Amino acid sequence: MKKRLICLALALVLALPLMGCGAPKTETLDIFAMDTYMSLAAIGDGGAEVLQACSARINALEQKLSRTIEDSDVSRLNAEGSARLSEDTAALLRAALDYSEATGGAFDVTVAPLVSLWGITTDAPRVPSQAEIDALLPQVGFRHVHLDGDTAALDEGCAIDLGGIGKGYASDKTAELFSESGLSGGFVSLGGNVYVHGVTAEGNLWNVAIQDPRNTGNYACTLRLTDAFVVTSGGYQRNFTAPDGTVYQHIIDPATGYPVDRGLLSVSIVTRRKNGGTGAMADAYSTALYVMGETAAVDFWRQQGSFDMVLVTEDGRVLYTPGLSDCFNQTEGSGYDYQCLAA
């Protein structure tokens, strides 16, 4: 009997090390920056330090890119018409102009005066007159921006706002910090801009949900991803109702000067680091393809082929690209008709 008890005790001792193998430690950090709420998580040793480095990097970027901070690169450029830019701002403006060119101006950093005119994200949104819109349209267009190295200049009366791509660029910089750190996993969620790194604490791919624009308490779909950026643009995120009952959403078409109304509820772009994809690209393209509408967006995807996407349409369809087939999960009971696009 004594031997049996010894054997039992030995079995317990052998089991103890296994019970000590819990999930690696997860550190989290919540910050408000770039006019949005940001949530970050890091898994593995040194996670807290990495998150602090990310926070510092994001705050430093905001000081350069903000349109409302008086001595930022962007504010100086808008106020003086020309300015020498920091390395980050110049790199981001170069990327923004490239994406503007690629999308035929559907993404445009000079749309800021029109956004201000409508005031949709302010305390006092309003529907401007056609005359007011017509007066500003000549000042909108990415060809009004001239970038030579680190020096930028604007045509008379023009202004830029990098808010439509700045958070994507910030996610690129945090992705670099994650990669250099050796962390086993983590994510950043920067106000509609998500980057997922490595795997979860349980060793799984990250389960990224795309919000249902018709019911924001639900998800249109989920994606199992790693080392990827996901950015969503949609009119449901911010809008206002005019006195006549018309709902105007916050994304302005640079060509017409009016809030976009082209049959899409949301556009989500997925880019992967291993394919050279960036958060800035996903950020810019999510806005651009929302502006384009379904047909032009699908044509653009077929031409580019450098990203994947999920489109949620007003008529109840969820369209996704074949590159997502192996990680795409429908939401049961959502009421959507799910369709994989032909390549």
Added chain:
Amino acid sequence: MTTSASQPELKWNRYDAVAALIVALLAVAAALWFYLPKVNSGGLTVVISVDGQQTERVRLDRFTQATVSNGGYTLRVASDGEGVWIASSDCPGQDCVHTGRIRRGGQSIVCLPAQVVVYLEGAASPDAPDVIVG
């Protein structure tokens, strides 16, 4: 197989069966503990943070309401035991109020002007999203 008369202690008996059963049960319990997803048995928790710092953590089924003030704005957080929402806020834009009711782990309500975040913590299922974009 034959059993040597000089080694009677190796003969299988009911005590061996009990010991083997205990070891097997321990092994199964350890494996389940290790491999099964860690689900919050207490259900969802309402977490309120102000300026990035947690100020309140209450189990959803025990949370009734809270009033949060910051940055010159005041929000009233309400609950029906199955979800939470911002019942009123004097912030401009009212985006937090328009977010409506949240009821799943990982969902949050953000008031940017007040820098207040109300979120539900605790995965409801192994398939619950890790991060939400939208």
